[in-house]
Amino acid sequence: MSLLLDNQFIELPPDKAINTKLFLDAVSHIPSFFDCLGSNVFSVIKSDINGNIMKIKAVYLKDPAKYVSLQDIVEAEREAHAAEWPKVGATLALMWLKRGLRFIQILLQSLADGERDENNPNLIRVNVTKAYEQALKKYHGWIVQKIFHVALLAAPYKSNFLKSLSKGEEVKEEDCLINVRQFLINYTATVDAIYEMYTNLNAELDYTV
Amino acid sequence: MSLLLDNQFIELPPDKAINTKLFLDAVSHIPSFFDCLGSNVFSVIKSDINGNIMKIKAVYLKDPAKYVSLQDIVEAEREAHAAEWPKVGATLALMWLKRGLRFIQILLQSLADGERDENNPNLIRVNVTKAYEQALKKYHGWIVQKIFHVALLAAPYKSNFLKSLSKGEEVKEEDCLINVRQFLINYTATVDAIYEMYTNLNAELDYTV
Ligand SMILES: CCCCCCCCCCCCC/C=C/[C@@H](O)[C@H](CO[C@@H]1O[C@H](CO)[C@H](O)[C@H](OS(=O)(=O)O)[C@H]1O)NC(=O)CCCCCCCCCCC
Ligand SMILES: CCCCCCCCCCCCC/C=C/[C@@H](O)[C@H](CO[C@@H]1O[C@H](CO)[C@H](O)[C@H](OS(=O)(=O)O)[C@H]1O)NC(=O)CCCCCCCCCCC
Numbered sequence: 531m532s533l534l535l536d537n538q539f540i541e542l543p544p545d546k547a548i549n550t551k552l553f554l555d556a557v558s559h560i561p562s563f564f565d566c567l568g569s570n571v572f573s574v575i576k577s578d579i580n581g582n583i584m585k586i587k588a589v590y591l592k593d594p595a596k597y598v599s600l601q602d603i604v605e606a607e608r609e610a611h612a613a614e615w616p617k618v619g620a621t622l623a624l625m626w627l628k629r630g631l632r633f634i635q636i637l638l639q640s641l642a643d644g645e646r647d648e649n650n651p652n653l654i655r656v657n658v659t660k661a662y663e664q665a666l667k668k669y670h671g672w673i674v675q676k677i678f679h680v681a682l683l684a685a686p687y688k689s690n691f692l693k694s695l696s697k698g699e700e701v702k703e704e705d706c707l708i709n710v711r712q713f714l715i716n717y718t719a720t721v722d723a724i725y726e727m728y729t730n731l732n733a734e735l736d737y738t739v
Numbered sequence: 740m741s742l743l744l745d746n747q748f749i750e751l752p753p754d755k756a757i758n759t760k761l762f763l764d765a766v767s768h769i770p771s772f773f774d775c776l777g778s779n780v781f782s783v784i785k786s787d788i789n790g791n792i793m794k795i796k797a798v799y800l801k802d803p804a805k806y807v808s809l810q811d812i813v814e815a816e817r818e819a820h821a822a823e824w825p826k827v828g829a830t831l832a833l834m835w836l837k838r839g840l841r842f843i844q845i846l847l848q849s850l851a852d853g854e855r856d857e858n859n860p861n862l863i864r865v866n867v868t869k870a871y872e873q874a875l876k877k878y879h880g881w882i883v884q885k886i887f888h889v890a891l892l893a894a895p896y897k898s899n900f901l902k903s904l905s906k907g908e909e910v911k912e913e914d915c916l917i918n919v920r921q922f923l924i925n926y927t928a929t930v931d932a933i934y935e936m937y938t939n940l941n942a943e944l945d946y947t948v
Contacts (some may be wrong), residue, residue, distance in 0.1 A: 569882070571882055571948075574783050577787075578783075673780055673890070673892055673893045674780060677780075677886050677890065680885045680886050680889060683882055739779045739780075739782075
């Protein structure tokens with residue numbers, strides 16, 4: 531019924547360890563989120579994120595028993611690739627993936643909070659821009675930032691976007707936003723936990739592309 | 740010594756059949772061409788083209804004896820997927836790949852012919868724009884066209900571009916262009932033959948992305 535509620539993230543355990551298998555299952559539905567934006571301009575972003583997920587999955591599948599949590603992977607790579615780490619392997623893929631996940635989180639939260647352009651209440655540009663500025667802008671050079679501003683023109687109307695999130699069903703905006711808020715609980719906790727892990731392990735980089 | 744001359748395309752036989760294996764070998768070096776543009780803005784295009792090549796290769800490897808020429812693949816897919824063809828499989832991948840190859844061909848030809856902006860002789864924008872207009876523009880909607888114009892700002896200086904084509908060696912511009920002209924002979928013939936095949940088989944589409 532809802533793209534989001536059908537594929538919820540699970541509640542984190544008290545130690546905030548993220549189970550790799552369950553994370554990969556939940557996150558595998560995220561690339562289709564970009565289809566909800568309704569323009570194939572975004573297929574490029576979809577492939578980038580999909581690439582991140584495949585890279586993490588490939589490492590996990592080499593030794594599922596060893597890589598039970600995401601932290602197990604990042605720590606193992608720190609050992610194995612001391613010279614290049616953290617710009618390497620699944621550590622790099624998850625570094626970028628978490629930014630895409632944060633982008634989606636802030637976008638959805640902003641919509642759920644009713645933030646809007648009063649002059650254009652059916653546009654989501656203010657919400658997309660907020661998400662971009664907080665999650666991604668600082669990692670993009672000026673040309674990619676300019677490309678973002680052009681791509682923003684392809685962003686869908688809010689009503690169409692919420693309809694796609696509901697898999698094409700006509701639902702009332704408020705009902706859809708109830709689903710979004712529900713989805714955001716465990717999702718936000720998971721994304722926060724990944725960011726915390728990168729800070730704790732000193733695994734974050736701030737180069738721009 | 741030269742990215743291009745190290746990986747030349749072979750001369751076509753009289754019937755212009757393109758040997759799949761030799762084509763895939765030669766074309767596998769093309770994605771690194773986009774590294775010569777010197778900005779990671781172009782890595783997105785590199786992955787798109789790489790995806791095309793991987794898709795064709797995957798089909799070929801299923802039955803190398805059956806798919807000796809590219810035309811064998813396209814014809815087999817026409818049989819196997821009558822309903823969706825030609826927007827399917829390796830037929831679709833090659834349809835887009837040939838446009839990227841044509842883009843590169845026209846860009847290199849324009850440089851080899853000495854076409855330039857007299858006010859900015861070390862810029863390649865006029866050459867890149869010519870290649871884009873002839874090979875790709877009509878398949879891009881207005882937003883992607885606008886993105887092209889922004890991405891053009893990331894195009895390298897001619898001197899740097901020619902240097903990367905020579906794998907970082909300092910060569911005289913004229914020496915590099917001699918290599919380019921040599922490379923273009925079989926390359927252009929191959930690209931032309933693919934276009935001809937798409938026309939003959941009625942396999943060309945003109946939808947925009
Ligand atoms: C023909 C004409 C066209 C000309 C050329 C046009 C070129 C357009 C280029 C625009 C950029 C597209 C977005 C992709 C950007 C990506 O470059 C970055 C970094 O990407 C990372 O790079 C690493 C190496 O540094 C590894 O390869 C990572 O890969 S690894 O797995 O191998 O480790 C990879 O994800 N990802 C990002 O910035 C992530 C983006 C996430 C989501 C963004 C949502 C925005 C939504 C916007 C809505 C309005
Ligand atoms: C976070 C901020 C960023 C926000 C978002 C930014 C988004 C930017 C999007 C820009 C477009 C990038 C270029 C890629 C375009 C691609 O969309 C197209 C069609 O791509 C094809 O599509 C098919 C389905 O229709 C199949 O999937 C093909 O795949 S299949 O193999 O599966 O069948 C696939 O290649 N390829 C193209 O147009 C080909 C482009 C070739 C080369 C172009 C050279 C240009 C050089 C320019 C120099 C100045």
